[in-house]
Amino acid sequence: MQLIEITEKRTKKLFHKVPHLIYKDDPNWACPLEGMVESIFEPQKNPSFKRGEAIRWVLLGADGNPVGRIAAFYNLDKAKIFEQPTGGCGFFECVDNQEAANMLFDAARDWLKSKGMEAMDGPVNFGENYMNWGLLADGYIPQGFGMPYNPPYYVQLFENYGFQVYFKQFSYHLDTTLPELPDRFWKVAEWVAKKPQFSFKHFSWKEKEKFIDDFAYIYDSAWRFHEHFKPIDKDDLKDFIYTAKSLIEEEFIWFAYHEGEPIAVFVMMPDFNQILAKLNGRITMWNLPKVMWLKWRKTMTRTRSLIIGIVPRYQRSGIEAAMFWHLRPVMYRKPWFTEMELSWAGDFNPKIVALYESVGGKRMKTHYTMRYLFDRNKPFTRAPIISPEQAKKS
Incomplete structure (x- = not known):
């Protein structure tokens, strides 16, 4: 070979x-x-x-x-x-x-x-x-x-x-055609969403620079307590947003604010894999009409959440439920989306695992992030679990 x-x-x-x-x-x-x-x-x-x-x-x-x-x-x-x-x-x-x-x-x-x-x-x-x-x-x-x-x-x-x-990384699936979450969930969500100190906005291309800054602020605040924290590179974020521009739906990305300060973000996208499976790896001038036709035919029936980030001191405030409350009417207007993938939740972060399970997600996939130490005599140490005490330090 x-x-x-x-x-x-x-x-x-x-x-x-x-x-x-x-x-x-x-x-x-x-x-x-x-x-x-x-x-x-x-x-x-x-x-x-x-x-x-x-x-x-x-x-x-x-x-x-x-x-x-x-x-x-x-x-x-x-x-x-x-x-x-x-x-x-x-x-x-x-x-x-x-x-x-x-x-x-x-x-x-x-x-x-x-x-x-x-x-x-x-x-x-x-x-x-x-x-x-x-x-x-x-x-x-x-x-x-x-x-x-x-x-x-x-x-x-x-x-x-x-x-x-x-x-380990867990992905959860939520069947949006099944009976909805309990009324209590939505009552709490509405109660939090209508508190005057909180406000909510979905992503807009007209204000993309502001939302990129807000995303970076939330991400860094949410993960700063982690042992191996590294601030997000805004250029990485901009690169992804522009690369995926044709897939981004503004109302699938929500930000929460407390008295104007960004405190939470939820990012979701249509599952373009449902179209990619029919393209063989390339979009060309010859198959672009097919791509547009497949989108028009509502071929994408799944969504994938890329990330949910909440500043630690607001993680028990119900703010995540309030973001779902704002997303709810959007999904009603787009009933062809029947399944939501919530990915991914690391096993080192039990709070996110509990959140995905609390909204009715069923664990469907497990991925591994694996490590190889070049010194084969060095003891291997797994990623540390994030404890509630660590999160409170933020």
Whole structure:
């Protein structure tokens, strides 16, 4: 077998060919847009390159056909928040062959070592964690937009190499066609929503800069107490918003304020995977009419929540229920959306797990974020659980 670094058009084509070989008979897979994947590896489009680097390889079998691929990357700002500098590997695809997988993991490990890293997480994204993050370990059903999908045997490939679970990520599904949440929930939600000190606004492109600032403020406030906190990069956020502009529905993104100060955010998007499954990885001038027709035909019947963030001192105020109260009439106007995916909740954050379960979500999928320590004699430590006491410190 032969490893080839991705450097030009021909090798990029090989990189994108691998998943088509892996999932050719899997109806649950939706091919990500090649352009969106490529943008992750373009310094002019991905702000993570400001303090980092990335590299990709494809693995060819004895017959010259691709059998696997992987990317490795690091961001110095994020790498150094851990006890050992930690990079990442991702966009991993491979046939069911441990030798092939090991060659790919070795390439990522050795490159990261040469850059001063002492561990690697995988499979993860070269950017924020609400996209392309985690190894599917349970719930082999169609995934929400941006949520990774892989064959079951991938877990064994990672574990056999020596990766261990750093934390688990749970996704919950809410069937919006079932009887609604209890009246008590909506009474509390309305009561909080109408308190004069609180106000609520949905995202608007006309005020996008203000909402980006508000999102960053809420995100940083909500996660500042975490042991490995790293402020969000606004450029990363802007890049995602503009990349996904055609998918964003303004009334699916809600902000809450206390006397004008941003305190909570809920971000949801239509599940574009339901269209991507029919496009084979590309939007071209030839299939763009098909995309528009599929949107018009209401092909997207699911939504995916990317994030819910609440400043800790308001987490017991009912503010999340109030945001759902404002979202409720929006969903009434769009009855073709019959399912909501709430993803993802880390097992290190029991508050978010409890929130998703309290609104009626059913746990449907589990992803793993896995870590490999380069020093094989070093004790492995799992991600710490966030306690209520930690959250109150914020």
